[in-house]
C-alpha cells in the first residue's frame with residue numbers, strides 16, 4: 566500500500582443520484598449532487614433530517630453504490646483510497662471491538678496502515694488518554710464517541726469524514742472533539758463533516774454546503790451561509806411606518822408591510838429591535854421569529870413553512 570501517488574484532486578462527487586425503494590414508494594435521497602472539496606479544506610454538509618447527508622457520505626465512502634454519478638477521492642475510487650489508508654471515517658453507527666483496551670484497539674488498527682499516527686498522539690488529541698487502558702465495553706457514550714474519532718484518525722488519513730460526530734457528546738466533549746479535528750486539519754488535511762447544527766458548521770468549517778431534499782441548495786463561506794439561514798424576522802404593529810427608514814435600521818436587511826404591521830428581515834434581530842424601539846416607541850405586538858434550519862432550507866427550495874415564533878414584551 567502506498568500513498569505516494571496521491572494526486573491533489575481532493576474529493577470529487579459528480580452527478581450523484583440515489584433512490585431507495587420503500588413500501589411507501591421510492592425515496593429520492595440524493596438527486597443530482599455535485600461537490601468538490603479541495604485538499605486542506607474543512608467543509609460542512611449542513612442540512613435538516615432527511616436532506617441526504619448520510620446517503621452522500623455513504624456513497625463517498627463506497628458503502629452505497631450510486632444509481633448514477635461518480636466519486637473520486639484524491640483521483641481514485643473510494644475502495645482504493647480507503648484501502649490505501651487515505652480516508653478515516655466516523656459514521657453515525659458502528660461499535661468498537663470488545664475485550665480490548667482502547668490503547669490495544671488503536672495500536673492494532675494503526676498496524677494495518679503504512680503511515681499511522683503514534684497512538685499516544687492520537688490519545689492525546691482526542692482526549693482519550695485517561696481511558697487508554699480501559700476496555701472498550703466500559704466506556705460512556707461520550708468516551709465511546711471520542712474513541713471512535715481516535716479510530717478514524719489513527720491511520721493518519723488525508724481525508725477525515727465525520728457524520729454528525731458530536732451527537733452523543735456533552736459540551737465539554739464537543740469542545741475537545743473539535744479541537745482534535747482542528748489540530749488534524751491544521752496539518753493540511755481535508756475534513757468533510759455532516760451536521761444539523763448551523764453553529765458547528767459556522768465555527769469549524771471553512772465552507773458550508775447546504776443540502777435539502779437531496780440537492781445542494783447553497784455553497785459558500787460559513788459566514789455567508791450563516792447570514793442566509795441564521796436570520797430572523799421581526800414583526801411589529803406600526804401604522805403608517807416609512808419602510809425606507811425602517812430598512813436603514815441597524816441589523817435590518819429587508820422590509821415589508823402587512824396592513825398595520827411591518828415585517829423586518831434581520832441579520833441581527835437584537836440590534837434591530839433596540840433601534841426600532843429607540844426610534845419608534847409606539848411600536849407594539851413585537852414578535853421575533855426564528856425560521857430555524859428546517860424552514861430556512863424549505864424556503865430556499867421554494868417550499869416555505871411557518872416559522873417557530875417567540876414573543877417578546879415591548
Ligand SMILES: Nc1ncnc2c1ncn2[C@@H]1O[C@H](COP(=O)(O)OP(=O)(O)OP(=O)(O)O)[C@@H](O)[C@H]1O
Pocket residue numbers: 585586587592593594612613614615616617618619620621761
Ligand atoms: N436504506 C434506506 N432505505 C430507505 N430510505 C432511506 C434509506 N437511507 C436513507 N433513506 C431515506 O433517504 C432520505 C435521505 O436520508 P439521509 O439519511 O441521507 O439524510 P440525512 O440528511 O443524513 O438525515 P439525518 O440528518 O436525519 O441523518 C430520507 O428520506 C431517508 O429516510
